[in-house]
Amino acid sequence: MDELDKEILLVLQEKGRISMTELGKEVALSQPAVTERVRRMEEKGIIDHYQAIVRAEKINKPITAFLLFHTKSCENFVTFCNASNEVVELHRISGQYNFLLKVVTETLQSLEVAINEMGTFGDSTTLIVLSSPIEHTKLIPLINN
Template sequence: MLDEMDKQILLVLQEKARISMTELGKAVALSQPAVSERVKRLEEEGVIDHYRAVVPAEKVNKPISAYVLFHTKSCERFVDYCEKTEEVIELHRISGQYNFLLKMVADSLQSLESRMNKLGEYGDSTTLIVLSSPIKGAKVIPCF
């Protein structure tokens, strides 16, 4: 069960995952051993899934982002294809008229179009090009 201290720790770690345990302890008013134990417990419970570097797609020559609403009758084949496709960076199973939502990145509109043509072999889609992202990577606020 998460408490207020766990919530504070999670908020700091979402902002600065590489913070030292000493600095984290200072940020939440706990000793280094106490905060280390809490972080270890949160990791073991799966509350903290993993740590990773966030790489903005535009910084690695992929300035085009798109969300794709997709309907397919070959779900397993479609998922397999998406897992092997480097342009697909997120895939969600959803309810409603479409059964998948993809987030894709590309180096150009032409390469996005080419990939969309290949996706067409698996079903029908609607593509939404991202113009800007005023809120990106917002923190998940824990509740208890």
């Protein structure tokens, strides 16, 4: 990865729907050259996929919480979380708890229902998000020399 690849990645993280022509203009490359670089990064798995960022509050899901969760039934818990409409992120972690979940829901009551359903798998600590001053920040790639 060189400086141009880094610039391309930074632009794509900000403007995922940018055309290859516009991307080429932003990084001072021709459209075919920038398209080839993006294709190579996709093939290497550096760019995994493209997605829209949906504002939860705009779709009537204003409650976000993180749950630290401890379970002895990890595979069953992962299966449960995959089927849940409220769990939007699940991370296996080290320490006292073995999972960190991000839950997005409509109300505190629906959050409580979700937590109660998860309770059959183990114990949790809930942290309710009051605000998010930094969201979806860009990853800045290191350059290989």
